Amino acid sequence: MLMARIIMWFRRDLRLTDHGALSAAAAYAEVVPLFVVDPLFTRRAGGPRRTFMADALAALGRDMGERLVYRHGDPVDVVPQFAAEVGADAVYVSRDFGPYGHRRDAAVAARLGVDGRALRGIGTPYAVEPGRVTKSDGSPYAVFTPFLKAWLASGWTRPLDSEEVRWVGAPDIRSDGPPQRPTDLSDVTPSSERDTLAAWDQFVATRLDFYDSARDQPALDGTSRMSAALRWGIVHPRSLLAELQPLRAHDVFRSELGWREFYADVLFRHPTSAWQNLQPKLDLMPVDSGPLARDRFIAWQSGRTGYPIVDAGMRQLSATGWMHNRVRMIVASFLVKDLHLPWQWGARHFLQHLIDGDLASNSHGWQWVAGSGTDASPYFRIFNPTSQSERFDAAGDYIRRWVPELASLDSRTIHQPSQLRPDAYPAPIVNHAAERLEALRRYKAVTAAAR
Ligand SMILES: Cc1cc2nc3c(=O)[nH]c(=O)nc-3n(C[C@H](O)[C@H](O)[C@H](O)COP(=O)(O)OP(=O)(O)OC[C@H]3O[C@@H](n4cnc5c(N)ncnc54)[C@H](O)[C@@H]3O)c2cc1C
Known part of the structure; x- marks a missing residue:
């Protein structure tokens, strides 16, 4: 029997472990890894930001044996065309909750649907999906502290196990090549999954216990520097949360991740904000x-x-x-x-x-x-x-x-x-x-x- 073929369209989830959509695809299909270089992003983003993204993508590509396929253009055109070209059964993504991502995904899903294909969203870049945490009457929280309490009470899953992936990609499938790397970054934040997890382990071993007192002093290396990895999904917040203990400094760190989830929730409910x-x-x-x-x-x-x-x-x-x-x-x-x-x-x-x-x-x-x-x-x-x-x-x-x-x-x-x-x-x-x-x-x- 011919094996199903699924496109894993990477966006804000540039990692291979603890990845819900990738594991779901790999469980029953061969996987075509795709990244679409969206000109909208390239136009708006400055040098350091574009360089960091290029580095994170290069690392992701290396980790999958250089299989990652790049296509450049508007995803609303590129993804359905690519799906037809490679004969994919479906396109899997981690869901995007930002206003642009939401609109883009709706348009891509509609275009894929014309050809009888589905866009399947599995997982999110958050421990708790935006929109999930509500007051008992179903209305959203407007201030952080009660949101945090409810968010903590809602809980989240443990980091997910990884599936063996059968990649089908470059060079057999044509790639437009990686995005430009317009500048050099001094004081480099790790951009590969392996280096990010190593940096996190180092933070946990040496600095996390002092986070509450050191985090406000900019001359110290007192914070985790995980923000870029979280933004690009090089690490999932679940993986970080799973290592926190019931200690004061850890509680403060947990609540900082809570701010990230709170703001995603607020933006989801009020896109104009x-x-x-x-x-x-x-x-x-x-x-x-x-x-x-x-x-x-x-x-x-x-x-x-x-x-x-x-x-x-x-x-x-x-x-x-x-x-x-x-x-x-x-x-x-x-x-x-x-x-x-x-x-x-x-x-x-x-x-x-x-x-x-x-x-x-x-x-x-x-x-x-x-x-x-x-x-x-x-x-x-x-x-x-x-x-x-x-x-x-x-x-x-x-x-x-x-x-x-x-x-x-x-x-x-x-x-x-x-x-x-x-x-x-x-x-x-x-x-x-x-x-x-x-x-x-x-x-x-x-x-x-x-x-
Ligand atoms: C004006 C302004 C703009 C900001 N813009 C961004 C942004 O574009 N992207 C971004 O990730 N953070 C932003 N922050 C929040 C915060 O400054 C950074 O998340 C933090 O400095 C990142 O460093 P770190 O990873 O070492 O943080 P740590 O102190 O180690 O915190 C761990 C993680 O918690 C989250 N976090 C911590 N503080 C906040 C916060 N106040 N709001 C939301 N999440 C938080 C981040 O994901 C961070 O990586 C902004 C804050 C301000 C005041």
């Missing part, structure tokens, strides 16, 4: 525009605001495609509350450059800072970049690493923009104390208008 305020009241907030606003935005993007901690973060992002969480909050607050620019400008820049750039975590991370999202950190809580820097980078080592022109300054002076005058370093582009009052003035006007 990708780029619009979740709380419409904030639509009335006046934001700056014009040439000065543009110049300030450029200074922010290029790490030349004159605020060392902000500049260090933005330069870490440009150089590595990653930024420490505490610093993401500081630079985001600076953009929204010191420069009075729309959070969407910052979110777009982040999404373009972050190797872990994820629509749900990014837009809602920004909305949290801007006070327009869930759990709104109140708008009037305004980060002071200097005191944040003194508190979380007390010795100044993070600044020294990313702003080398300040490296010779002592740990007291390095945080203080007004006391710095090295030739190569810019004067502060705004005065935080004055801009804080301006942000509060605008917020009060909005609150009064909304009443």
